[in-house]
Amino acid sequence: MSKVSSAIASSSTEQQRCMTSSSAASSVVALSSSTLSMGAVPATWGSGLSIAADWTCVISGRLFQLLWTTRVRRPDEEHTLTNYELGRAPRTIAGVAALDSLAGVIEATGAAYAVLIVDEAVAMTGYAARVANALGDVAFVEHVVPQGEPTVASVNAAADAVRSHPAAVVIGIGGGSALDTAKQAAVVGAGESGVEAYLLCANPFVGRRPIIAIPTTSGTGAEVTRTCILSDADGRKLWTWGDEMLPDVVLLDPTAAMTMPVHVTAATGLDAFVHALEACSGQRRNTLSAAPAIQAMRLVVQHLPGAVADGTNLAARQGMQEAAFLAGTAIDSCGTGIAHSIGHSLGSLYHLPHGVAVSIGLDAAIDWNVAGATDAFAAAAVAFNTSATDIPAVLRELFTATSFSSVVGRMPAASLDASAIAAAMIAVENQPMVANNCRVPSDSERQSLAELTVESWHRLRVST
Numbered sequence: 001m002s003k004v005s006s007a008i009a010s011s012s013t014e015q016q017r018c019m020t021s022s023s024a025a026s027s028v029v030a031l032s033s034s035t036l037s038m039g040a041v042p043a044t045w046g047s048g049l050s051i052a053a054d055w056t057c058v059i060s061g062r063l064f065q066l067l068w069t070t071r072v073r074r075p076d077e078e079h080t081l082t083n084y085e086l087g088r089a090p091r092t093i094a095g096v097a098a099l100d101s102l103a104g105v106i107e108a109t110g111a112a113y114a115v116l117i118v119d120e121a122v123a124m125t126g127y128a129a130r131v132a133n134a135l136g137d138v139a140f141v142e143h144v145v146p147q148g149e150p151t152v153a154s155v156n157a158a159a160d161a162v163r164s165h166p167a168a169v170v171i172g173i174g175g176g177s178a179l180d181t182a183k184q185a186a187v188v189g190a191g192e193s194g195v196e197a198y199l200l201c202a203n204p205f206v207g208r209r210p211i212i213a214i215p216t217t218s219g220t221g222a223e224v225t226r227t228c229i230l231s232d233a234d235g236r237k238l239w240t241w242g243d244e245m246l247p248d249v250v251l252l253d254p255t256a257a258m259t260m261p262v263h264v265t266a267a268t269g270l271d272a273f274v275h276a277l278e279a280c281s282g283q284r285r286n287t288l289s290a291a292p293a294i295q296a297m298r299l300v301v302q303h304l305p306g307a308v309a310d311g312t313n314l315a316a317r318q319g320m321q322e323a324a325f326l327a328g329t330a331i332d333s334c335g336t337g338i339a340h341s342i343g344h345s346l347g348s349l350y351h352l353p354h355g356v357a358v359s360i361g362l363d364a365a366i367d368w369n370v371a372g373a374t375d376a377f378a379a380a381a382v383a384f385n386t387s388a389t390d391i392p393a394v395l396r397e398l399f400t401a402t403s404f405s406s407v408v409g410r411m412p413a414a415s416l417d418a419s420a421i422a423a424a425m426i427a428v429e430n431q432p433m434v435a436n437n438c439r440v441p442s443d444s445e446r447q448s449l450a451e452l453t454v455e456s457w458h459r460l461r462v463s464t
């Protein structure tokens with residue numbers, strides 16, 4: 001049995017134990033409209049300096065398989081007092097019947113009209129038509145987002161559609177690009193300025209429309225984050241951030257992901273793993289965010305190979321939707337790290353898809369991260385019931401189990417320039433991810449990481 005499967009078997013056993021003995025000590029995490037409430041978390045803050053969490057998650061009345069027992073030791077095996085804040089959690093409705101709730105959800109927002117912001121590929125699969133049917137009597141207009149990641153121009157076009165319907169709810173349907181576009185359009189469309197005015201938090205937002213997110217990929221976590229990643233006319237990847245962009249309602253319908261192509265399933269699913277790992281190992285890691293990150297990593301390893309092997313496996317699809325959601329909540333509070341700095345650099349310079357780029361970035365950085373900041377991987381070690389030094393092996397087993405090399409092999413040939421990557425890693429839009437990484441590189445270390453990135457690119461392509 002591989003390290004990963006043995007760790008998962010052990011985790012499952014642990015969860016089973018937890019499920020049969022949780023009645024006395026369980027606490028309930030209810031993800032409901034705009035609040036994340038917790039019952040008493042059984043915690044021990046003593047000489048053992050650990051926290052034991054035994055949580056049952058209920059999302060919109062449905063008991064989820066998100067029951068886990070977590071024993072997290074803080075870095076250095078010692079809990080230190082930390083200051084942090086968790087974001088809101090949207091009302092979330094999950095399962096194959098999720099779409100049945102849509103008309104009622106819209107009625108609850110008070111909106112009389114809907115603007116559907118739809119991924120171009122999803123518009124062609126017919127899923128957008130299913131959403132339109134689920135609207136019932138609610139009138140709507142459909143705005144199709146062009147293929148590729150959001151740009152200033154594509155976001156402004158979507159914002160114009162929102163601006164034309166002042167009483168509308170905005171419904172994002174698609175992958176991270178469509179959801180980011182919908183979130184951003186719902187906010188920008190409430191004012192007169194274009195998105196240029198809000199890049200890198202240059203100005204506060206002036207309003208918002210109600211937002212419903214229906215993800216059709218499982219990885220970005222865009223349905224639970226308060227940011228939008230978009231490119232300017234020069235191809236630079238920039239971002240915006242604001243609480244106004246958090247969706248009010250998320251529908252996690254596993255059937256929405258069934259038509260996702262294999263390579264997209266693998267790349268986006270790996271992105272969720274990178275999110276969870278970077279969130280729980282970065283400078284802003286905290287105990288409450290480590291819990292969903294740990295569960296997200298377990299869910300990815302449990303379900304991503306199955307979703308890649310058979311896209312119609314709805315149990316695997318739902319497991320990955322839950323993983324992406326949980327990892328998204330973790331990065332919303334903790335941010336990402338150097339794999340995302342490298343990934344965004346690769347996206348800006350060579351237009352690699354986000355999931356592919358950050359996975360290559362993590363492959364390049366993971367050994368250096370773990371070697372120099374081993375304690376930061378305590379939570380990840382808990383996830384797989386292994387030691388922190390085994391985490392790089394866990395990642396590479398996951399690459400094998402999801403045929404990641406074949407995904408990299410699909411990418412057009414590119415001649416990667418290490419010095420250009422090293423420079424892009426500390427561009428103003430990428431520097432915060434470097435600064436949040438568990439280990440902050442010197443200039444020469446950053447150059448070495450960029451060279452390792454080029455090596456990873458070639459090695460992964462050759463191994464197809």
Ligand SMILES: [Zn+2]
Binds near residue numbers: 220271274275340
């Ligand atoms: Zn990501």
